[in-house]
Amino acid sequence: MSDAMNGELVWYRKNGELRMAVRAGAAFTRKFAQHPQASGVRVANVEVPWVPRDVRQFVYRHPIQIARQEDAWVGGPVFAILAGSGNKIFHGNRGEYRDLLREGRRARTFVYVLPAASVNPADDLWRGYVRVGTGAWMGLPCPRPEAVYNRIPTRNLERTPTAERARALLNVLAIPMFNPSYFNKAEIYQVVANAPVRRFLPETAGLSKLGLYNMIQVHRSVYLKPSGGSVGHGIMLVSQDPEGYRLSVMKSSSCRSFIASNYETLWKAVGQHKLPGRYVLQAAKPLITWQDRPCDFRVLLQKHDGEWQVVGVGVRVAGDGAITTHVPNGGHIAAADAVIDKWFGKGGDRVRRRLEETVLEMARVIDRHYTALLGEMSMDMGIDPQGNIWFFEANSKPMKFDEPEIHKRSLQGVLEHLNEIRARHAVQPEL
Template sequence: MSQEQNAELVWLRQGNHIAHVVRPLAAKGKKWPAHARFAGGGTQLPITINLPRGQILYRCPISLKETGSFAEVGPVFAILAGEGKNGFIGARLNFRDVIATARETGAFMYVIPTNEVQFGNTWYGYVRLGQQRWLRIPCPRPQAVYNRIPTRALERRPSAVRARQIFNHMGIPMFNREYFNKARIYELLMQQGLSGFLPDTEPELNEEKLVSMLKKHSSVYLKPAGGSVGHGMIRIDSTKGGWSVSVLKHGTTQKYVCHTAAGVWQTVRRERVPGRYVIQQAVPMIEYRGHPCDFRVLLQKQNGAWQVVGRGVRVSGAGRITTHVPNGGSIANADAVLEERFGERASRVNDELVQAVVQAAQVIDLGYQGQLGEMSMDIGIDPQGHPWFFEANSKPMKFDEPDIRRKSLLGVIAQLRDLSGT
């Protein structure tokens, strides 16, 4: 929920020093205290009607209100990014959009790389000045943090581990805390009675279990438990002369023909990426214009309850084993696909899809102690209209559909406000 933007935060360069002040926008006849404090505590800033001399570096609209003998300014949020040579590592266009949405709603938001998180009331974060221009400035300690560290490797760095420890010590809430692990997610769903929503899944990969799954199913996927955008995924399909093995790496699919199960295992051992894998039945999915497709569903927590923000369809490219757009997939309208495939049953199929993903989100969130704020899910729908859970992502990629994108941005800010009590 947005607040009245009746003031602005202003940063000015004064020689080698950066001054940071609060300037009321409706000052006539109003006598403000000399200083304002942030709702989360810590830093106090001078309140000034007339800006002091200096070069204005940045300004942001914000809410200012009197509470007794002092004034309070806020809210202040931060996006947690990876540490890097150019200040920080992350999806800068996404950060730009999130910051702009926060600004619209009267909140100040900045990017904080993990190595800049520290004990104390003043942190050094980044704000966007223009096209590909980011400025490092002193910022007040945030009241809540949105975790968008872009890779698992960066999330394991000592600076990221220390940042989370500081958040815990200082009582700064954060979502989402970490990337999901596929094996853990499947285990949570099975433990809570949602196995009917899951394709047949084996949580560990070895030769014996792979051969057993190949005997049960004509096609299986081997998925890295900690993978993303399909890198390292392997699909094995039964053929008349043996098996076809398709391997996706760096956006390219390579195919191999194996005549024996032993040959399949040798190929898998050679082509797999490091780390744990799960084996999963390849469920037959509905097609759109001759290509298999699945549904990407975005969910966010609103007032403590999980809601579907939007859903889209991703269609696999020719010869591809996933529907990820970066790997050659394309986008289709979810309603149009359901209507074309199921006709009068489309609404009922959609209701079953929504019910299943909300239930799954509740289970996953419970397994993460209620610390999640958003997630996306990849869901397949079979020709009978039954939904199948493929995976969940704690840090959803940007949805290209404009209405979903807008709702998702507003939902992020709403979740930060909820976490911070603002």
């Protein structure tokens, strides 16, 4: 907001009812003394009254910005994190929600957690949740958000009628949201395969008995990935072995291996251990290592002013006996520069530049497929000993990065993108 001053959204109880108001400090009063104070401040979709003079105790307070726009007072901005609904007040990663709410407070931006069930076009105020202490959350009547960050935490919750209805209603109400949904691996691989970036994709195909056999003969090791999987759950790795074939299965953060003496036995074991749903095959590539263990590169990207930018790059190193590099499965982090410099020395800058150029090109291709509705994504990338870059996966709802500086920049980037899509969809409300 131009020429904005500091204020607060406050909630207080009166006659047993929880009410919302706006409070302004002395600096605001001095600066705008020449303007008569109307009955309230327009905050998102509602006009919120000034706090009554006799109210001294507040249930909750949150800093916002207040400015004069034409003949009205306007406060905000107001954003929401869309969360899952169910048998709890809301479902999602509360640590991630807490961090974004905290960043919003620093930026004088009101951010609240919005359960999917709270999205109701019949109500001007929606029930949202704010952090009020260690592990404690409070429900408040909140203005409708001016933009929404979709963080429904699982594919199953995202497919519930409540979540689908919420996303549809937000669209009807012209409240912009990113990102629309989880990616499907098979769909992403098809998008990539149909674009010039296909050169970065290892050989990939749908799972079939003959297809798996042929790919093993060519590449010796093949990953089997569930199209709708996450955190490595359900991934399998088939490798040629002196005794026949080795099948490694990752489930519930642990890895088990089996030996099959022939292909028929292997195929039967694959059928026994695969998760329900579609799988894709992907050729395993020889990757550079760290501490003698395979590693890949986790890259966070966010969109600013319509252009994709690399927020940060981290390295994930496979755990002991694991077939994936996910930290929840025993993996650990390493510094990207240290890994690249160890392998490529003076050529490290060239490899870093190639990695960044590749992920940006990939992001633009994927975003076009989703009609530019994406605001952030992460990618799992590999680098082989020759310095070639390989694309393994893209995620529309990235997990929290363990690197503090990347995590901090990601929070700031989310708020920046929410402000951008809010500005693009802004419509002056009727007072």
